[in-house]
Structures are given as C-alpha cells and as structure tokens.
Amino acid sequence: xxxxxxxxxxxxxxxxxxxxxxxxxxxxxxxxxxxxxxxxxxxxxxxxxxxxxxxxxxxxxxxxxxxxxxxxxxxxxxxxxxxxxxxxxxxxxxxxxxxxxxxxxxxxxxxxxxxxxxxxxxxxxxxxxxxxxxxxxxxxxxxxxxxxxxxxxxxxxxxxxxxxxxxxxxxxxxxxxxxxxxxxxxxxxxxxxxxxxxxxxxxxxxxxxxxxxxxxxxxxxxxxxxxxxxxxxxxxxxxxxxxxxxxxxxxxxxxx
Amino acid sequence: xxxxxxxxxxxxxxxxxxxxxxxxxxxxxxxxxxxxxxxxxxxxxxxxxxxxxxxxxxxxxxxxxxxxxxxxxxxxxxxxxxxxxxxxxxxxxxxxxxxxxxxxxxxxxxxxxxxxxxxxxxxxxxxxxxxxxxxxxxxxxxxxxxxxxxxxxxxxxxxxxxxxxxxxxxxxxxxxxxxxxxxxxxxxxxxxxxxxxxxxxxxxxxxxxxxxxxxxxxxxxx
Numbered sequence: 001x002x003x004x005x006x007x008x009x010x011x012x013x014x015x016x017x018x019x020x021x022x023x024x025x026x027x028x029x030x031x032x033x034x035x036x037x038x039x040x041x042x043x044x045x046x047x048x049x050x051x052x053x054x055x056x057x058x059x060x061x062x063x064x065x066x067x068x069x070x071x072x073x074x075x076x077x078x079x080x081x082x083x084x085x086x087x088x089x090x091x092x093x094x095x096x097x098x099x100x101x102x103x104x105x106x107x108x109x110x111x112x113x114x115x116x117x118x119x120x121x122x123x124x125x126x127x128x129x130x131x132x133x134x135x136x137x138x139x140x141x142x143x144x145x146x147x148x149x150x151x152x153x154x155x156x157x158x159x160x161x162x163x164x165x166x167x168x169x170x171x172x173x174x175x176x177x178x179x180x181x182x183x184x185x186x187x188x189x190x191x192x193x194x195x196x197x198x199x200x201x202x203x204x205x206x207x208x209x210x211x212x213x214x215x216x217x218x219x220x221x222x223x224x225x226x227x228x229x230x231x232x233x234x235x236x237x238x239x240x241x242x243x244x245x246x247x248x249x250x251x252x253x254x255x256x
Numbered sequence: 257x258x259x260x261x262x263x264x265x266x267x268x269x270x271x272x273x274x275x276x277x278x279x280x281x282x283x284x285x286x287x288x289x290x291x292x293x294x295x296x297x298x299x300x301x302x303x304x305x306x307x308x309x310x311x312x313x314x315x316x317x318x319x320x321x322x323x324x325x326x327x328x329x330x331x332x333x334x335x336x337x338x339x340x341x342x343x344x345x346x347x348x349x350x351x352x353x354x355x356x357x358x359x360x361x362x363x364x365x366x367x368x369x370x371x372x373x374x375x376x377x378x379x380x381x382x383x384x385x386x387x388x389x390x391x392x393x394x395x396x397x398x399x400x401x402x403x404x405x406x407x408x409x410x411x412x413x414x415x416x417x418x419x420x421x422x423x424x425x426x427x428x429x430x431x432x433x434x435x436x437x438x439x440x441x442x443x444x445x446x447x448x449x450x451x452x453x454x455x456x457x458x459x460x461x462x463x464x465x466x467x468x469x470x471x472x473x474x475x476x477x478x
Contacts, residue, residue: 005383043456070272071278074272074453074454074457098272121304251383252407252408
C-alpha cells in the first residue's frame with residue numbers, strides 16, 4: 001500500500017522564505033534552505049518550493065536555492081514558479097528538482113502540460129491549481145499567485161490537466177491559504193473524485209485533525225502545509241504521528 | 257581518490273545520486289569516459305526514462321563494454337531504477353530490447369489492473385514498503401543491513417524486473433497486489449528499483465551499506 005505523503009510547502013520570494021494570508025501581506029521568515037533542512041529532519045516526505053513572484057516577473061531564484069537544498073535533503077523535491085516553457089522546466093530539473101509545479105504557464109498555454117509530460121514523463125509534472133470559491137458554490141482557477149481570474153472552472157481544469165498528461169494535481173484554496181483554518185475539503189474532494197492522478201491538498205492546514213479530514217473526507221493522496229509548519233515547531237512529526245494513530249499509512253521517518 | 261564511478265550518459269537526475277553518496281562519506285565521480293568506467297573500483301548505473309533509448313545511449317557512447325567488464329570482474333556494481341532494469345536480459349518497453357544480461361529474467365510492464373481486477377495508476381509513484389518472504393525483523397543481505405522490513409522507499413517506475421532465480425530477490429514491494437522486485441543481488445551485482453537518493457534516511461543507509469561493501473572489497477583486492 002502506498003503511504004499518504006506529508007509535504008512541506010515553502011513559498012519563496014527572491015532568496016527569502018515568505019508566507020502571506022490568502023496570498024497577501026507576505027512576511028519574510030528566513031532562509032528557505034534552513035527551513036527545508038529542518039523539515040527533512042522532522043520527516044517531511046517531500047519538499048515543495050513555489051516562487052510566488054516568479055510568475056509576475058518571469059524570473060526565479062529557485063535554481064540557487066535548489067542547488068543548496070539537494071546537498072542535504074534526500075526526499076523528492078518539487079519546484080514551481082515562473083515555468084513557461086519546456087526549457088524552464090528543464091532548468092529546475094537540472095538544478096535538482098524531481099518534479100516541476102506549473103500554474104500560470106499551463107493556463108496561458110495548456111499545450112505546455114503535454115509538452116513537459118512528453119519530454120520528462122508525467123511523473124515530473126504537477127499541475128498547480130489555485131482555486132477561489134464562487135458564490136454559486138463552484139470554484140474558479142486563478143493564476144499569477146492568486147491575483148488573476150482565469151475564467152476556468154477549477155474542477156474542469158483539473159480533469160483537462162490530467163487528460164493532457166499532468167502526473168499530479170496540487171490544489172490550493174486561495175480562500176484558505178495561510179489562514180490555518182482548515183482545508184477547503186469540498187474543493188479538494190471534488191477534484192480528487194474527478195481525476196485519476198494523485199491530488200495534493202493545500203491551503204489551510206492549521207491542526208492535526210485537518211490532515212485526517214483531508215485524507216478521509218477529501219480523499220487527498222498528500223497533504224501540504226506551509227504556515228502551520230513554519231509557525232509550529234515539530235508540526236510535521238505531529239501530523240504524521242496523528243495520521244498513523246488514525247490508522248492512515250504514512251512513512252515512518254528516520255531522516256538524518 | 258574516487259571510490260565510486262557513476263555512469264553519466266545524459267539521462268535523469270544523477271546529481272542527486274552523486275550528492276547522496278557524498279553525504280554518506282563516499283567520493284563519487286560522474287563520468288561518461290569509457291576508460292574511467294573500466295578502471296572504476298565500483299560502478300553505479302543510474303537511470304530514469306525509457307529502456308530502449310537508455311541502452312541506445314550507452315551503446316552510442318561506447319559504454320556497454322566497459323560496464324560489462326566491471327560487472328563481470330567481481331567489483332561492486334549497483335543499478336538504480338532503470339539501471340537495475342538494464343541489468344536484466346530483455347525488456348518489453350516499447351518493443352523488445354536487449355539488456356546487459358547480467359541477471360536472468362526480463363522487464364515487464366506494471367499491469368493497469370490490480371490483482372482484484374480494479375484499475376490502478378501507472379506509473380507506480382510514491383513511498384512504498386519493502387519486505388522479503390520471511391517474518392524476520394530485518395533482512396539477510398548486507399546491502400539492507402540496519403533496515404527493517406516494512407521500511408518505506410521512494411519508487412517512480414512503469415516497468416518491473418522479474419528475476420528468474422528467487423534467490424536473487426533480496427526484497428520485494430507490492431503494488432495493487434502485484435509483486436515487484438525492489439532489491440536484487442547476485443554476487444557483486446546489486447540492483448534497486450527504488451531511488452535510494454530520494455528515500456530519506458533509509459535510502460542513505462542503503463547507499464552507505466553499498467559503500468561499506470566497496471571498502472571491504474577494495475581491501476581484499478589490495
């Protein structure tokens with residue numbers, strides 16, 4: 001049986017680890033590598049870096065960060081932010097990323113999904129969807145770090161993305177991101193039940209029970225946490241412990 | 257002095273393999289030089305991607321002969337993921353392709369159905385546990401020393417190795433009830449289907465064990 005993964009999500013702006021609330025009011029928290037190494041030691045199953053300003057300016061500091069991380073962190077690493085072409089993806093993969101996460105680049109050019117999947121394999125491409133709840137109860141996909149409306153229905157976009165070759169879907173609720181008030185379980189479940197690929201639940205993790213809900217209620221294959229792990233010492237170990245107590249399979253960590 | 261040579265033939269994220277060996281105290285060298293490969297104390301054959309094109313790449317770079325020479329010389333040899341699959345005789349990935357033929361058996365696709373007939377996701381990606389057929393706590397083989405049965409490793413693959421000789425299967429994993437060889441060994445030849453360089457602390461222990469085997473072997477040869 002495959003394990004449920006607990007992923008440490010690190011939003012990056014320039015050389016800094018940052019975190020905002022609903023993608024706004026970014027706070028600088030420190031050196032991304034210091035945090036990544038701490039999370040690796042705590043037992044994170046994966047590290048996810050998202051350069052949240054790269055999309056705006058079309059540039060990225062991720063290469064330098066990745067080159068440092070891969071010296072001491074030996075779990076899969078996903079990197080995203082500013083990927084517009086197959087070449088951009090290759091740069092991140094060569095710097096040590098195992099997968100790339102793409103949002104804006106795929107919304108602007110859906111062909112990019114298939115191009116990256118064909119070049120590096122589906123397992124290398126994580127389609128990142130930032131979704132905001134609408135008044136009618138459906139969700140719209142946003143891009144440019146939650147700033148721009150795409151007009152796309154988030155669930156329909158996830159289905160299309162998987163069909164085009166995305167190997168995983170990262171679902172972030174813009175409404176919940178950074179709030180630590182729990183995931184948008186309806187959103188994640190709607191997508192998880194519609195696609196044949198693994199779904200990563202992100203945006204809102206604030207207590208151990210949220211992780212259980214993500215698995216049991218939203219059918220997520222993986223849980224990503226940012227603010228909760230940044231502000232709560234030992235958060236990853238506690239989430240994994242709680243999942244295990246609940247009878248959910250997780251990797252027993254002994255990273256050193 | 258480099259004690260491990262990693263075959264760099266232009267595919268996959270082999271930087272991580274190099275860094276993981278460095279982290280556990282090794283002195284790895286990445287190269288595509290036939291001479292450096294031929295004179296390696298120990299050889300690591302990594303790989304991601306398609307079987308046919310990887311073998312083709314090794315052939316074009318004139319690396320097949322040097323690799324076989326090291327493997328048959330008794331020096332420690334480790335194939336990782338596609339590198340392990342290439343140690344087999346043949347693969348059915350996109351047509352039929354001949355492998356290095358170091359281990360009897362072939363490479364077949366992971367079925368899209370589990371053993372109960374439900375559809376399952378391929379590739380097999382993620383953390384999965386390894387075990388052998390005994391109920392012991394650990395494993396017999398020195399390559400898995402210090403690793404408990406049921407430990408998780410990171411897998412990314414669509415094809416699986418099917419060694420003919422049961423004795424050569426050191427550890428298996430299971431995906432949808434399908435039995436997958438996770439670690440194989442035949443004398444100086446080792447293979448792992450998972451990525452030890454992405455498998456956390458346990459993966460580092462595995463690489464350290466290989467390094468210990470290399471040290472032991474070199475002291476015998478000297």
